[in-house]
Amino acid sequence: MAECRLLCELALLIAVTASAARALPLHAAQRAGDQCGYKSCPATKPSMLNVHLVPHTHDDVGWLKTVDQYFYGGRNYIQHAGVQYILDSVVAELQKDPARRFIYVETAFFFRWWSQQSRSTRNIVTQLVQEGCLEFVNGGWCMSDEASTHYSSVIDQMTLGLRFLNDTFGECGRPRVAWHIDPFGHAREHASIFAQMGYDGFFFGRLDYQDKDRRMKTKEMEMVWRASASLNPPTADLFTGVLPNGYNPPPGFCWDQSCSDDPVQDDPALEDYNVDDLVSRFISISKAQAALYKTNHIVMTMGSDFQYENANPWYKNMDKLIHYVNAQQANGSQVNVLYSTPSCYLQELNLANQTWPLKSDDFFPYADGPHDFWTGYFTSRPALKRYERLSNSLLQTCNQLEVLGGPKSRSGPFGKGDSDTMKRAMAVAQHHDAVSGTEKQHVADDYAKRLAEGWAHCQVLVSNSLSVLSGSEVPRVFCENLNISVCPLTEGSKMFSMNVYNPLARPVSWSVHLPVNGTSYNVTDSSGNVVDSQVLPVSKPTQYIRRGRGYAKYELVFQVQAPPLGFSTYSITLLKTDVTPAEPERRAPVSMENKYLKVTFDPNTGLLSGLTNLETQQSVQLTQNFYWYNASVGNAESSQTSGAYIFRPNSSTPCAVSKKPDISTLQNSVVQEVRQQFSPWVSQVVRLYEGSRELELEWTVGPVPVEDGFGKEVITRFDSNISSAGYFYSDSNGREVLERRKDYRPTWDLTQTEPIAGNYYPINSRAFIKDGKAQLTVVTERSQGVSSIYNGSLEIMLHRRLLRDDYRGVGEPLSEPGEFGNGLVVRGRLLLTLTPPETAADSHRPLAQGLVLQPLLSFQEGAPKPTSKLEFSALQAALPPAVHLLTLSQWDSESVLLRLEHQYESGESKAFSQPVTLNLQKLFSTLEVLGASEMSLGANQWKENMTRLQWNPSDGEGVEPLWVGLGDPSPWEIILNPMEIRTFLLRVRQR
Template sequence: MTIHVAMFCAVVLLVGTQSFAAPFKPYTSCGYDFCNLGNPDKLNVHIVAHTHDDVGWLKTIDQYYYGSRSEIRHRGVQYIIDSVIQALLENPDRRYIYVEMAFFWRWWNQQSDDMHNTVRQLVNEGRLEFISGGWSMHDEGATHYNSIIDQHSLGAEFLRDQFGDCARPKIGWQIDPFGHSREVASLFAQMGFDGLFFGRADYQDIAKRNMTKTMEMIWKGSVNLNRQGWLFTGILPHGYDAPDSFCFDILCTDAPIMDDARLYDYNVPERVQAFINVAHNEAISYTTNHIIMTFGSDFHDQNANEKFKNLDKLIKYVNAQQENGSNVNVFYSTPSCYLYALNKANKQWTSKTDDFFPYATHSHGFWTGYFTSRATFKGYERYSNNILQVTRQLNAFSQSNRRNTIFYLSEAMGVAQHHDAISGTERQHVANDYVQRLSYGIDRTVDVINDAYNKLLLKEGQTLPVARQFLCSLSNISECLPIEGQDRFTLTLWNPTIHPVTIHPHVPVTREYLIRDPMGNLVSAEYLPISDMTKTIPGRISTAQNQYIFKALLPALGYNTYYFEARTDEQGNVHKQVTMTQNEMCILQNEHLRVEFDDQGNLQQIINLEKNLTLPFTSQGFYWYSSFPSNSSEGFQASGAYMFRPWNSHAQPVSSQRIINCTKTKIVQSAFIVFNEWATQQITLYPEALFVEIEWTLGPIPIDDGIGKEIIIRYDTNINSASKYYTDANGREVLERIRDYRPTWNYSSDEPISGNYYPINSRIWIRDNQSQLTVLTDRSEGGGSMHDGSIEIMLHRRILYTDGISLNEPLNETAYSKGLVVRGRHHLFVEPPTNSARMHRIGAQQLFMYPLTTYSLPDTSSYTNYSMSYRQTWSALSDTMPLNVHLLTFDQLSSEEYLVRLEHYFELNEDEIYSQPVTIDLQVLFVTMGTIVNMQELILSANLPLSDLHRLEWITNNGESSYVDMSKQGSLQETMITLHPMQIRTFQITIN
């Protein structure tokens, strides 16, 4: 492991000086100008040569890059790129596309200047084209829009800096993700893409589209952004592989083109006729005289000469048949050139307004398990993103200009978005590698955090060193070893949102302390025992038995520091009144909410006191599905990392009895419910809170009975939801779901549970005319509503069989020789439907952009000495900001240049006040840094001025045009900007 980390460090250090170079001078003509549009009187077959290189899956990213661990698979990406470049140079007609910048960046950093110039020439001539251009081919079911934007921006910046405008991707290429999100289509449109192609869609959906010639469409990706969110979308004809019997690669066994008639096995006539038949059969499902054929697959082209040599022959001999009356015209092309040909065909296209979830390959094969698989990794990825955003902000506000150090975490996050990473569908050693990379990136950001706090904390005129800040990443299991036994320490909370927030930190301690706020006042805090469940989590080595809980009101886009000083004997050990009961009725109540439990630990009802709204619960707790075993046929499809298939449709409760411990103080009220030795939940209500927090802990899941188990939490109410429920798309817009229904085909299913599961990236709700129950999640999970009034969410999975999708390893996660323990949070809102959007929009943003806690051990003898030298509170803002505006990105590019993204995160018509357009002064955000002297608006991926964007125009079969006049977009009046619902605007600003 140590050698592996050192190797990774060396590779990343290389990019610190190379990845963010000055932009390469653009070529004068490129892109669509180089496209072959074929023959208008022929069936034009666009040959797209490609490779699909997973950024980790069965092997780690670097094992795949170098080609090591051949006993797993003999795959080496460095050889693929070497081979492709050489093959392209041998014939100027050849074309190739490449997608995954995580690999290409590694390869590029190892090349000579001569090779750099050679590749740039290939790019400028359109012979090598970068498609999508993200750091990885991101997943769509388990990702958050913040990280999707970041990873695409990282790849786009690399391409712009090294190759110029000719390398700007214009096409999305999501050929392998397991279902497709409408929000991704919208984001791609905002990145300036002209189209999107993918290889997977539900088998029933594909069957209908093939019959109705609707494999290509206009995807209306946003109900809020209208045409700015439209994207031409095509489903590829045979996944992303070559047509049957035409796979020309060392990994395939298909016959080559044997064209010397003097030799045995001459096969040109039959191979040519077979190809012509394939072309005609494919054309049946498409509407123009242009069709696309992919030639490539996973890690193809380690010997690209084999592919290109055979394709050269195939093109030659197929086209020669035109003299004999064939109408097939075949040539090398790219997805962008194919798209351009479709655009020039002047057709009208059907449209789509829903999404492509859930994805099924057969009647028992729903790919809905990965929505939850590897729940701890999904949670850690969110935590890592939180640190990344905070570090960027701290680096920018302190003007430390340490972007190259932050790159370590940016790069690791880009890798983590891969569709076999955050999805949880990788092998265990690969999952470990993803986490290790994030951990290393986090360790490096701590240097940046300290550099920033060294400037922000120290008062003017003071010269004392600032104590080093550190993270306690195991605080979620009440462990922070560096502060144990200390006489004094500080806790600093950075709020990354542009609005003040109130949180309640939990600080594990081994002794009692006095706590002082930034004004020097003693903080009212509760000193409460840590639960036995927490203390027995495998791997926890802390000796802390108790924790402090207190209220912290944090300034917008700033920090507070709290000073902990050990109590002396003279100060005594006086505790505030704490009421604790066991197995009695328990009522939690603040001024907004009342939560009632019976003496058996059953949640009875939640009452919204302000709205006089009572929501009864018929049940609430943990249940489990038995994973379907075996995997011998479609009828015996097993549950696995990708697929979820329960043995039956009835989930069993994890226990028949519960123990409830009720704790009430002035600062926190909670019901700790023990279901069994491996399943607990702590339901908490804080003063002034508008939501109920549920912290759930699950594991080790027992498997002694030989049965895999998939654990859900269920919230059963009397809401008359009429088969409808609502889930978010990647943390942004919300889509209506209807049980046992698909909007675009007559749906039938043999799987009533998994067929109704959808991704939940941040929220799910059910409602009727009176009530809405909304559940916010702290990570991506899967779930749905299996009957009216019910929400179920899958939290944890431990499975003993594989689902037969090449992983060949069951999802049986362990730690410290025991089954893995997972802990997470849900926030519950009970509101009238008309008021719910305000609650869940603001609540989800605050949960996602949670304040970051750092600690330090100051070398001061008392609080008085500390307060004389250090600034204990600070905010970047001098004025309040509208509640419907979010600072999505603040990243320092150079000493005076900054990247800023602002978003309006409400949808149209969901709130009377906050769904309105809002105008703000950007200068207000940066008043502490100086004056904005220049602003330029960019597209979402930040690699092109918005005014320079000219997307292709498409017409729907209703006569609607996708055209958007960009001359009217992005107009700036000094630093005032207006945001419309769901709009993200991206700026590069200069601050003097």
């Protein structure tokens, strides 16, 4: 028997090695002897209540400790947890009995552990996977947050994890089930992504307590989630189940070494024999749970946070529980217990052939009690949220230039660069205690450090690639603090050039502010044409924020243009002309306008008072101000406080920072500015650029004062005469838009107990209010919380500084120290558009994509060499306005991963909500496409092989497809329908 097992292990090793060495490590064929996936599911008893025990661990990729500390088990005085020991112990226990099962989720941890294992251990693990004993669920690098993540980063981190599992284990490593047991609310776009990645089902643990109470009473804990209003069912339909115990074991049945529940003591001759009592209680719990669900199958999650570090107590006691409960069947019991997995449980639900309720909205906001709304984390750690978004923009640029620059981009004149470091750092940052802002401060610092390391590696790659594409090996400088007017090269240089790389597949116009000390400059574009530029004094708030990091007196402001998926080069030369830039006038302007917009101000207060679209002659009354809610420290109703997770103001009426800010005004041929100083810790610049259809608001908040003993939740609020009637709209992870309504939930009757916090929702890129005539859209550059408390208003939370913990585990108040220890200062931008509702998407979708993927600026000393290429585009032509190039990334030496996205919803735009046809061979100017194979969204299956379980939703009859008869015209020509993302592996060579 031992010899047989050894031979099997050797054969598996050879097979896995061969799989990993393939040129295209894609969806491997299942081996004849494999019994993974649904084939591995244990037999159940149709006439009984089948209780599926799912052994699992929930391993946060950073939270109270850093990801490294969690893996190794360091700093256990903070929290006892060591993931490496969990995997060691589980693998040892699974070998003892082929009936045992275990699921694992976080590929970031498994990847680390696998890289440290011996060949013999890898053989054992591979066999456990092939036999279905060890099953991967979810499969992404982490279990991502769903409120503050952008869809492009979610897809990337899922792809990273799924590719590793596919490369390592082939088909048996492919997860069938999405598993988000801990995130704090659930986004519809996440469900749509999972469905398009080929998942058969989705399980989670947290939903609003009122929603859960209703679902338990009506047996609607399991449903079909229709996660897109644009994609034809069942493309984005996903079976979704709410786990009965969150993700913990039933009370009294936790047998981890960290638990204190009694073990199964089954020797009648010894003290504390308890088999009869445990069996009776377990059967009673099982029947009570079954009463809440529709079939004769229920699931019990046997595990919790960082459990199974010593797996022996768990399995020893579960073995006994299964034995003794099932022994009662001889006495007439109808309860059957078995080791199982989420996929096996899901298969039984599918075989039951039930009709399931249908859901089409989302699961926000989440509350676990009447005064406990988890809506604060939509905004928590706003600087980290912005840094993560900027890092995504750099990563996409890095990925693209790695492809366009060829092998020399990874090893060129500026050293060795890579995109992998940033990919992994960004993947970790998507974790539900990372970009969410719900981690300890030292962990947030670690996430930022990882991103910074990714930046350094990508900047080398970008420099190498631009050297190849431009022909210039002059060292490049990347100025990461331009938003506070810091860039040593531009501050001190008399002549320099600026490369503007545009990662979007359409031309862009971008406004540049460069810190300088000269007073007059000549700016020319790639063709030698003079570009209108102006020099402005650096504002006092900017001088205060940057302190000693920069010494520029002025900002050089001008507009740049860049071609699609390419760059343009600008030359900047200091002139000898001694001109003193105009100082801001200390007055409030009546108005400022360009040919598209007119902005008016209240002459008495200096606040915004109106906005007019000069193209459509629409005009709205519009005021804007800054406010704060005092954070609750608990009251007679509840002891709940505001913290990293929870938003709970102590009053429904916010305090105005100032009703009459100090005002100064600058107006010139490039930009018009109104600088507003509301207080020492709140300021704003209202900007209208020449040629822009949107108004820019650059806000600066912090350090938030807390000397009065109250934490503060800082918002900006727009009040208009738009008749929004309690409705407003927010995006889901940056894609489809959902309708929101004050004090209302679409699928259940809400009893509102927190009139402010209970009406907050997450936004990732935009929110708007509208009536029949006008739509006011606010586009954001990071994830934030948003609400509409009053008719015609829209408020966005910008910053939070709190003095109390909110008792959800993080164990410290959200009071970021900032660079100088007196509190964090945050700067950001909002873009405002006023349009007719029927054409609003034509402007806000490109604006939002432009903030997500913004141009990358790099600088070189001196004038460009005559031989340098000053302009470049990797596309033969700009892609149609409806199409977004989501992914262009190196896959292997001969192949690249391409994702093309239709970025409009069905019926959203008269001009652009139509199918679009593209020719893959005619996309690129520098790449010759030799072959194309379509894949699933997660890039771990061929599209033609992707099959999913089919379900019967309650309205399953009569669903009309939105788009019919639109098959691809040819192998090279593809059609994109509204909201469709298509993923291709292209075999290419450089032209």
